[in-house]
Amino acid sequence: MTLAKIVYASMTGNTEEIADIVAEAFENLDLEVEIDECSAVEASDFENADICVVATYTYGDGELPDEIVDFYEDLADVDLTGKIYGVCGSGDTFYDEFCKSVDDFDAQFAKTGATKGTEVVKVDLAAEDDDIVKLEEFAKNLAEKVNG
């Protein structure tokens, strides 16, 4: 069975909700899903998955959340060749560097040898109906990539 692993960082809940939406979409596609807060896992845990997803918010002035920095740094040293990845997250368009952490993880995953399965999804604060459609499409694109 295909395993999709989702790792998220969330301070006020928006990104956790995004991760839950993606998880539910994977489940509806009959995938096995693991979802973990980033402090509870290691980057190398992605080695057991077929689909690797990071969902993160952006903090400071376009900075990674503190709690996901170790995971981010370790990710570059993990070999994820043959796996599919996708990145999504929440930010606030009020800030100049909207959802920069999403782009940072997209670039970091590229160093692992994994294949990008779909475009990033950036959500302004909490996911609304149109975001949910995009997140479901995100999950569908990733699932389709695994099956060739």
Ligand SMILES: Cc1cc2nc3c(=O)[nH]c(=O)nc-3n(C[C@H](O)[C@H](O)[C@H](O)COP(=O)(O)O)c2cc1C
């Ligand atoms: C101090 C502070 C700095 C922030 N900086 C950024 C930023 O640079 N870029 C951005 O897109 N969002 C920024 N945000 C907005 C958060 O990413 C946004 O509120 C997000 O929905 C939080 O996700 P969460 O509910 O999962 O914690 C910032 C929020 C705070 C409180």
